[in-house]
Amino acid sequence: MARSEIRKDYFKGEYVIIAPNRAKRPHRTGNIVEADSQCHFCPQNFKNEVITYQDNNYNGDWEIVAVVNKFAALTVENPDAYGQTEVIIETRRHGLDINDFSVDHIVRIFNAYTDRFNYLRNLDGIKHVIIFKNEGGKAGASIAHTHSQVIAMPFLPPKTEKEASDYNKYRLEHATCPYCDIIKKETDKPRVIWEDENLFVLSPYASEDPYGVWLLPKRHMRTVADLNRAEKESIAIALKMVLGKLDEFGISYNYFIENAVNAEDYHMHIKIKPRPNIWAGLELGTGVVINPIAPEYAAKIYRGEVKIEADPKF
Ligand SMILES: [Zn+2]
Numbered sequence: 001m002a003r004s005e006i007r008k009d010y011f012k013g014e015y016v017i018i019a020p021n022r023a024k025r026p027h028r029t030g031n032i033v034e035a036d037s038q039c040h041f042c043p044q045n046f047k048n049e050v051i052t053y054q055d056n057n058y059n060g061d062w063e064i065v066a067v068v069n070k071f072a073a074l075t076v077e078n079p080d081a082y083g084q085t086e087v088i089i090e091t092r093r094h095g096l097d098i099n100d101f102s103v104d105h106i107v108r109i110f111n112a113y114t115d116r117f118n119y120l121r122n123l124d125g126i127k128h129v130i131i132f133k134n135e136g137g138k139a140g141a142s143i144a145h146t147h148s149q150v151i152a153m154p155f156l157p158p159k160t161e162k163e164a165s166d167y168n169k170y171r172l173e174h175a176t177c178p179y180c181d182i183i184k185k186e187t188d189k190p191r192v193i194w195e196d197e198n199l200f201v202l203s204p205y206a207s208e209d210p211y212g213v214w215l216l217p218k219r220h221m222r223t224v225a226d227l228n229r230a231e232k233e234s235i236a237i238a239l240k241m242v243l244g245k246l247d248e249f250g251i252s253y254n255y256f257i258e259n260a261v262n263a264e265d266y267h268m269h270i271k272i273k274p275r276p277n278i279w280a281g282l283e284l285g286t287g288v289v290i291n292p293i294a295p296e297y298a299a300k301i302y303r304g305e306v307k308i309e310a311d312p313k314f
Pocket residue numbers: 036039040041042093094095144145
């Protein structure tokens with residue numbers, strides 16, 4: 001695909017310009033260097049942490065742990081900025097990435113997400129719980145010790161509200177779920193990265209992010225708490241594949257788990273937003289996003305069909 005194309009999102013009415021000729025090789029973002037002795041998430045530096053979830057290893061030490069972020073903007077003690085922020089420390093070992101873990105270990109991280117999601121969404125005064133991960137300096141992670149965050153908020157963030165209302169509008173018009181329909185529409189298309197009986201992984205048609213990826217469970221379910229063991233294993237396999245590639249290329253990323261709002265219907269999924277640092281001013285000024293990486297090309301990269309050294313478009 002050499003010519004640019006204006007593409008519209010599957011159902012949200014947002015436009016993206018896919019402009020492959022503008023592609024640049026992404027910058028390596030460099031590693032965050034931090035000694036273990038200064039890392040707040042290394043076990044030996046724990047001081048009076050409020051632990052809310054713990055999954056032990058064979059030695060009886062914690063391997064995955066959730067702690068309350070004492071320095072967070074939102075706390076349950078503050079009525080003027082009410083909420084709770086928890087950090088899920090995904091391993092006791094410093095300097096690993098999530099793609100370095102076994103499938104079983106990633107499943108256990110998702111068990112931690114589920115536990116904290118269920119607890120926090122039932123707290124009084126909480127309207128929404130966000131689960132996300134930042135990996136690498138450009139994606140906003142300030143600590144090299146791999147972790148995720150779970151934030152319980154007393155209001156519905158505007159982006160979440162828009163997603164929910166676009167979802168409901170589509171259901172009213174079509175009597176089907178847009179994400180179930182996306183799986184049907186995209187099957188056998190060049191944007192498919194990987195699939196098995198539980199999970200559909202694609203580079204979305206109108207991706208606003210270079211190398212953006214969606215992980216859609218094939219079963220229609222509302223939240224991360226509805227995932228069964230086999231579905232978590234499929235997610236783990238897909239995350240190792242996709243995040244392993246981003247790690248290899250030195251691209252920072254965020255991922256978000258998109259869950260149903262309150263009692264609404266929804267199709268839970270995971271969005272991976274790489275941060276290759278190739279944004280131009282136009283996007284920031286107009287809100288019209290230009291993505292220099294065609295989703296079909298990104299899918300090829302993830303499927304391992306392109307040797308990046310041999311291809312100047314990357
Ligand atoms: Zn550490």
